Amino acid sequence: MSPAPVLVVGAGPVGLTAACQLARLGVAVRVVEELAEPTTESRAVGVHARSLEMLASLGVLPRLEARGRRIGALAMVDGASGRTRARMDLTGIAVATRHPYVLDVAQPDTEAVLAERAAELGIVVERGVALTGLHQDADGVDVTLRTGEGDQTARVAWVVGADGGHSTVRHLVGTRLEGGFHGQHFAMADLDADSPFPRDTISMFTHPDGMGIFFPLPGSRARIMFLVDAPGPDAGDPTLEQIQALADVRMGGQITVRNPRWMTYFEVHHAQVAQYRHGRVVLAGDAAHVHSPAAAQGMNTGIQDAANLAWKLALVVGGRADEGLIDSYDGERHPVGAAVVRNTTVLTDVGTGSGVQAAVRDAMLFLAGHLAALRDQGARQLSEVAVNYRDSALSVDRGGHHHGTVRAGEHAPDPAGVTPAIEDLLARPGFLVLASTATAGPLEEVLGDLGAVIRVVGEGAGEGRVVDPEGAIARTYGIGTDGFALVRPDGYLALVSDSADPAILRDYLVDVLGITEPARV
Ligand SMILES: Cc1cc2nc3c(=O)[nH]c(=O)nc-3n(C[C@H](O)[C@H](O)[C@H](O)COP(=O)(O)OP(=O)(O)OC[C@H]3O[C@@H](n4cnc5c(N)ncnc54)[C@H](O)[C@@H]3O)c2cc1C
Incomplete structure (x- = not known):
């Protein structure tokens, strides 16, 4: 059997989507993943309409729906009083998509379903294998892979760097993330929560100390997170008591938390690489852009990077199109990533503001909640069905x-x-x-x-x-x-x-x- 022409580095949601899409288009793919076992960390939990459509086309949506909860609306809630300021239901996007909702599902479930599909498509994810070196020439890429049995080398035609925020591939092609390194910190927890807020709604709590977000998951499970000050080098993970205290102050004093599964602090930067294509190496997902989790755009943007790239790569690898087609991946997806970095930064700041800034925000929220056109525009943006490539030469x-x-x-x-x-x-x-x-x-x-x-x-x-x-x-x-x-x-x-x-x-x-x-x- 001839070696696979495409190496996907990283079996996170983006690498797995890329691998499945490539395999579906008849491209032999090799996938390597540094972790010996899949992660249990429920990082990205909101899957938006545009990603749901792509996952439907991959044939995995019913399986994912079985593990998640449909969310029909987003609410902006005043964290001090617990009063809902605006509610944006997502029904308005039903003219464009079969999925006028967000699916809240823990990231390990999304990865498990994608890994299952990859296996059905004949892909064996090589776990415990890390890419440590690469060198490319005009015809291909020589890679070094660290395995349990020592280093291996291989030659492939293309490498997809879907190896996350600390990407080795990014480093090896000599590029780096650039941007406003805000260094915002979040305390987050995956737990059970008793809450009076509707469980078909993602609630974003505005508060001068920092925004909070409540994502309902199946049953009484929920993911909650708060923008916090830098926790200090010896802080360790947040405790249940600390999470409860944050919820008391910033979520209207109406949420009781228990039974924690995972609690952590994490820091986000707002940054992007200058270009996604480096010869025969392309970056996708968090390897290419990182930003605030506000509005849950990260994993969704990465899944769409993968979908945009896969069909182009399939045409090129199959000898049907010239490799120049891959440039359109950067041309189309880089501006989308830049907009996501920009907008999520603004959203996080807006959710935290006080004084005049908070008054302006609340007036805007009132309008957004009452004007159907504004609400539907917001829903289109959030669900990412508004993402377009109108300016692309391919359109x-x-x-x-x-x-x-x-x-x-x-x-x-x-x-x-x-x-x-x-x-x-x-x-x-x-x-x-x-x-x-x-x-x-x-x-x-x-x-x-x-x-x-x-x-x-x-x-x-x-x-x-x-x-x-x-x-x-x-x-x-x-x-x-x-x-x-x-x-x-x-x-x-x-x-x-x-x-x-x-x-x-x-x-x-x-x-x-x-x-x-x-x-x-
Ligand atoms: C703590 C935390 C909380 C988050 N919360 C949210 C949220 O609420 N909402 C949201 O939308 N997003 C959130 N995110 C971001 C979201 O998880 C990412 O956007 C998403 O995982 C990106 O997927 P990815 O496949 O690009 O990268 P990843 O999911 O990071 O996957 C990359 C994979 O590559 C592997 N890898 C790394 N280096 C190598 C190597 N050299 N060789 C082989 N394999 C390698 C890694 O082990 C990993 O499995 C959060 C992230 C973190 C860290």
């Missing part, structure tokens, strides 16, 4: 289809009433073309084995068809009866055309993606 609008509600580069909406869901159609590996029955054939000829052309019909379910009785696809995608939409494997609109001319699809594949072996054109 092309052709013709006057702009009467649709989305443009190329945006998240491909998944309107209710369409069967199967777009996310289920994306469970097929590769691209998706949505077209009318009359125009599908020639597009199929052009797309070849790069994906599937799905016929949009009003009735009559069947293989290769999507039933859309209300015309929601034609309307939201703006393709009418004569156009087509090309959806990327990561669920973004690549090309929207108001004409079904197959040359438009061919030109896109060849000229924009740089497909070097045009698909049966």
Whole structure:
């Protein structure tokens, strides 16, 4: 058997997502993980709609849902009084996604489900194996791996550095995190909590001493965290009494904590690497960006890094596209990471402010809670369905289809009433073309084995068809009866055309993606 062309370093949520996506696209992957056993630390607990869609396409969502709790709203609560200042329900994003909620689930569960899927896809995570060295040339990367039996060397075509905030890969390619090293400290605990606050709501408590966040998990389990002063070198972990005292002061005196599973202090920085691609080595997830846990964007952003990268890498490794395509990974994901670093910093500061700053914040929260448009905009941002690559060279609008509600580069909406869901159609590996029955054939000829052309019909379910009785696809995608939409494997609109001319699809594949072996054109 020939060696795997891609080495994924790190079996956290980002490395596992990258590995699963690559394997699904037919790429042989090797995954190494320094830890001999999976972590039990429930770090990231909020999985947002955009990640849920990606996990649905991977076929793992029902398993993850079984381990988590659906959260339908976020509330901003005045920590001193316990009064809810604003509540943002997430129902407004139902026009774009099948998941108008956050799934609260402990990170070890997310990792376990992804590891199970990886095993089904034939991936053996090599545990207790750490990457310690790499050297690259124009054709590949030589890596050194430390194993229980001593050092090993291997040569691979590409390395994905998904090895977390203290990334060795990042260090070895000679780059570092840059940014405002705020050095904010959090006390956090995974425990059982008796609370009067709704258990289908993530509550963020504003307080001049520092914000607090309450994430309900299944049963009476919860993850709570507080922004605190630096704990000092000999502080050890926080005690249950300290967590209770923080909750008493900053969560309205209404929460009782017990039965701790994990309590720790951790420090966050707000920083990002200058670029994600270093030749044949690409960084993803915490290896590329670190920031405050406010709004639970970290793991979600990393999962989307992995999804963005995987299909591009699969085309390149498979010899179908030029390696220049990988530059678009940096071009598309770096600005998203930068925005996340910026916004989570602001959110953490805002949750902590006092005086005039707190008054302005509370007025804004009042408005956000009462104006549907503002609330829905907030929900779109939080759920990450608002993330888009409109400015990317890979996003092309052709013709006057702009009467649709989305443009190329945006998240491909998944309107209710369409069967199967777009996310289920994306469970097929590769691209998706949505077209009318009359125009599908020639597009199929052009797309070849790069994906599937799905016929949009009003009735009559069947293989290769999507039933859309209300015309929601034609309307939201703006393709009418004569156009087509090309959806990327990561669920973004690549090309929207108001004409079904197959040359438009061919030109896109060849000229924009740089497909070097045009698909049966
Ligand atoms: C204490 C704490 C609390 C957090 N709380 C939240 C939260 O509430 N919400 C939120 O969204 N995010 C939170 N985060 C961040 C979240 O956990 C990360 O964003 C997420 O884990 C990123 O996933 P990743 O796969 O990029 O990195 P990681 O999950 O860190 O995974 C990297 C993996 O690489 C392995 N590795 C490292 N070096 C090597 C090497 N040289 N060779 C092989 N393997 C290696 C590591 O062992 C690890 O398993 C928290 C993080 C911490 C530390």
